[in-house]
Each structure stands twice: as C-alpha cells, then as structure tokens.
Amino acid sequence: MHDAPPATPLCRLLGCRLPLVLAGMGGVSRSELVAAVAEAGGFGFLGMVREPLALIEREVVQVRQRTALPFGVNLIPAATPAPLLRAQVDLLIALQVPVVSLFWDVDAGVIARLRAAGITVVHQIGSAAEALQAQEAGAQALIAQGVEAGGHVRGR
Template sequence: MGTKNPLHTPICDLLHCDYPILQAGMGGVARAELVAAVVQAGGYGFLGMVRETPELIAGEIKAVRARTNGMFGVNLIPSATDPALFEAELAVCLEHHVHSLCFFWDVVPDAIARAKAADCLVVYQVGSVRDAIAAEEAGADIIIAQGVEAGGHVRGTVSSLVLLPQIVDAVSVPVVASGGFASGESLVAALALGAQGIHCGTAFLATEESFAHSYHKRQIVCAESKDTVYTDAFSINWPPNSPVRVLRNCITEDLGFHLTGHNPDDIRRVEIAREGDRPIYRYSTDSPLKNMTGNIEELALFAGQVAGSIGNITTAKDRIDTIMQSAHRTMKRMGLSAAPRFTWQWA
C-alpha cells in the first residue's frame, strides 16, 4: 500500500512492511507459519526463538522464506539464555542474514554491536526510560516500549500510556508501543502519543497460525481483562525476579496473595507435561504449545490485559485487517486524514 496508506509511518519504510503492526516474537508460539502469515498480510513478524537450537532456528528462517519474500526478524533474549547457546543462536541468525534481531530484558551492548556489525537492524524491547536510553546509546535502531499490561515476561512496572510518551521524549530513534494494543483505536492512540506503530502478542497468539496449544487460544478468547495476573511464580528457565503476566489458573489461585517473591532455584522440579522427549515442569516459563502433552492447564498461559478484547480465534490476516479497518474508522471519526508527521529520519 506504501504511502497511499494514511497510517503509513517511517517505521513501515524501515521494516519494509505496509502497516505499522509488529507481531511479537513469542517464545515457542511465533514460528514460521505465524510470521509468514503476518508478513504476507502487510505486518512485520518476529520468530520467537529464545533458547532454541541453532538447527531449529535455521529451519524456521528457511520455512518463513519458503512462504514469503517479505522481511522479518528473530527474537532472542541474551540474559535468559545460556551464553554458549546464545552465541550459537546469534551466529546462525547472522549467518542467514536475517533482516532484524529483537532483543529483550537486560540491555546487552555487545549483542547490539555484533548485530550492527553484520548490517542487521536491531530492535530492543524495554520497560523503562533508563533502558530505552541505554539501548539507543548502544546502537539500537528501534525501541519497543512495553507497558505493564503486556502478556508474557514483563520488564517494567508502568502502564503503556504513561511509559510510551516518556520514552518517545527520551530517545531519537523510532518507538513502538507494546502492552494493551490490539485494535485500531489503540493503534491511533499509540500514534497520538508519538509511537510509530504497535507491537502485539496476545492478539496474534489467538490466531489459527500460532503454534500455541488450542487450550491456550480458547482461554484467551474466554478471558476478561481482569483475568490476568502479574506474578513471578512461573520462573523456571529464567533468572530470578522475572515477572510475567498470565491468565489465572489453578496454580495462581493456590498462590493466593503470594504471587511474587519466588526464586527458580528454590522450586522443586515436578514434571507435568512433555514436548517430545523434553520434560516440562510445573512453574516453568514454558507456555503450552500444540506439540505438548500432559497437564496443559497448569502451564503458564501468557496473556496481556488486552485479552479481554480478543473475542475470536481468526487468521493473522483477519486480525491485521480488522485493526487497520477500525483504525481508519477511528481517524475518520476524529477528522484525521493521516498519521502524525514524524521528524525522525533514519541515517
């Protein structure tokens, strides 16, 4: 659609996509089928490859490219991955010349530098102004500002509508809004606050192409926004003090008011599910995937507060089309003919 799209922002040119909608690189969930579908529909997708083998990453990159000629990225998390494995993950991404790498959690300047040296675009998801500034200083090209409403691992403690304009004011690179964005109205709101697009996880988890278990998808559709909780109980596989937002289940109900203060090193490993030959433990950060068997209900059902706005399981294309259509209606209702003009230019 290019510049004829009234919601076209500079980040669309930077990412080579039609619409300013980024699909989150959800670990396990965001695989080739979902990423390719998002790209084909005009958005920008990230493979969620945290703690995956180099062989799987290479296979998923090839699988996306077999489905589309569009650009996409890979999401890795340096601080939650064994250093040797992260080195192998990064190497295979650079070897296959991925368009971008999205990093999350602690800002790791060396990871940014190595990606930039290989002419790879760097996107960094942060939860605070301090980390946004650190990521930009280390060379990140795009900052994703994640509010506490977001699903999955949550870095910060401030709501999106408060955090987003603060980060926009603090950095000179493009900023994308994350946490609570899954509609056209929220896209327009994000643009009004200075973002150049939105970053969606929950909305794309509940799609036909995502690799999430059908139980997880159905629970999101049935959920209200009040049905999510912020907890660090699901902590096996991640460093201490790594909170997540999940749907309530029997595990969180048993915890009562003791939702935080859990150390993964103190948790006894009890197998409750399997992914092939790999055991999945109660209180791990593994969310239920379509190839898992066992006690799925007790796993981490990652979801943001925006789950209350997700009313169906549909295709990624339909999800994007719905967002864009409602965004255009919202702009028309407000008497707007185009997205805000941005002074930022990519050097």
C-alpha cells in the same frame, strides 16, 4: 478502493506496509504465523529464545519458503546461556536475518555484532533508563512494554 496507509518511519525501517508487529512469542510465533503477518502487510518476529540452532535455521528457511518479505527473530540475551547466545547470533548473521529483536538487559556487545553485520536491531524495554541504554548501545527502534504485557513483563 482504499488508499494505502501512510508509510511510517517504523515501516520504512522494517520493510513492512503496515505498522503492525507480531511479537516473538515463544512456541507461538513460528514460520507459518510470521509469514502470514508479513503477507498481510505487518512485520513478524520468530520467537526463538533459548531454542536450538537447528530449530532456528528450520524456522527461518520455512519463513523464506512462505514469503519473500522481511521478518525478524527474537532473542533474550539475559535468559540464554552465553555459549548458546553466541551460536544463535552467529547463525542469524550467517542466515542474513534482516531484523533481530532483543529483550531484558541491554547487551551492547550483541547489538554491536548484529549491527556490524548489517542487521537491524529492535530492543524491547521496560523503563526510560533501559530505553536510553538500548539507544546508546545502537538499537534502531524500541518497543516500550507496559505493565499489562503478557509473557516476560518488565514494564514499569
């Protein structure tokens, strides 16, 4: 029998057993994979950048049908038209999504709205300056991206 891994501050914040996080990769991180990661003890983010509201809602519902464990949704405010971003944030608040991860430019207004709704905010950053901006805006955890990252590389 194996001893349980020690709970880390990140595990306590996200509500997972293992400090393993599935990135919100567009087109890949969908409900089946996110739920499987959660059931395995990690934490998964649905990749929902610029996705329509109906798809976001369907994917959130499907995660909840597959697992009762926490999960998150990934958005990129700087890459999303403002009206769609507002509607996405409204939807995530209405659906009571427990965690939202953000990337690219720090949008303090989005972070404030999510935090006011009781949603945990994780922000992916690519520099020390961005880390400080995200922290000052209220992000509760940071994902430090390096230059080797796939997808949207911002690491310096």
